[in-house]
Amino acid sequence: MIRVLLVDDHPVVRRGLRALLEELPGLEPVGEAADGAEALALLDRFARDGQPGPDVVLMDLQMGAGMNGVEATRRITALPDPPRVLILTTYSTDADILAAVEAGATGYLLKDAPSEDLAGAVRAAARGETVLAPPVAARLMGRVRAGRPTLSPRESEILGLLAEGLANRQISKRLFISEATVKTHLVHVYDKLGVDSRTAAIAAALQNGLLRPP
Numbered sequence: 001m002i003r004v005l006l007v008d009d010h011p012v013v014r015r016g017l018r019a020l021l022e023e024l025p026g027l028e029p030v031g032e033a034a035d036g037a038e039a040l041a042l043l044d045r046f047a048r049d050g051q052p053g054p055d056v057v058l059m060d061l062q063m064g065a066g067m068n069g070v071e072a073t074r075r076i077t078a079l080p081d082p083p084r085v086l087i088l089t090t091y092s093t094d095a096d097i098l099a100a101v102e103a104g105a106t107g108y109l110l111k112d113a114p115s116e117d118l119a120g121a122v123r124a125a126a127r128g129e130t131v132l133a134p135p136v137a138a139r140l141m142g143r144v145r146a147g148r149p150t151l152s153p154r155e156s157e158i159l160g161l162l163a164e165g166l167a168n169r170q171i172s173k174r175l176f177i178s179e180a181t182v183k184t185h186l187v188h189v190y191d192k193l194g195v196d197s198r199t200a201a202i203a204a205a206l207q208n209g210l211l212r213p214p
Contacts, residue, residue, distance in 0.1 A: 035066025
């Protein structure tokens with residue numbers, strides 16, 4: 001039996017996923033969390049109580065004000081004997097995909113995937129296999145073939161805040177890093193995108209699929 005932890009900030013989505021998993025042979029939902037922090041707390045509780053934890057975590061990416069899926073994935077995969085993390089989201093930009101993969105996600109699915117694809121992906125993830133939705137795989141292959149610029153997760157995060165209109169000082173406070181560090185990251189971003197201004201960086205990032213359109 002493959003044990004699955006559901007992480008999504010929408011109760012209706014979690015309820016639907018739980019109902020789906022309960023109908024599929026060999027899959028068992030063992031818990032739900034509304035964000036990354038709650039998921040980590042549940043995993044810690046399983047460990048402290050000596051109970052078997054999940055084999056696979058179905059993880060959303062954006063979860064309101066709570067810990068997002070990329071950070072949660074990074075922390076989960078750093079645990080001793082961690083479960084596999086399978087991203088299940090509506091977002092398919094290059095920045096989202098690359099950040100999730102770099103954080104250690106085993107796979108990346110979109111929420112419009114058929115139920116049989118989801119079931120197969122969970123089983124494959126439990127076996128340690130990489131699972132990518134066809135549109136996601138196509139985007140990654142397109143990026144490799146086109147040689148598009150690739151930003152680090154931190155650079156993508158800073159660029160996203162830049163697109164929200166935050167100044168360097170506000171970004172430094174939001175991310176708990178120095179203003180000088182923000183400027184250094186922006187220099188690298190400008191260099192990778194071949195631009196010399198904030199506006200041009202945002203435009204280039206949108207054109208290259210490195211930012212979600214507003």
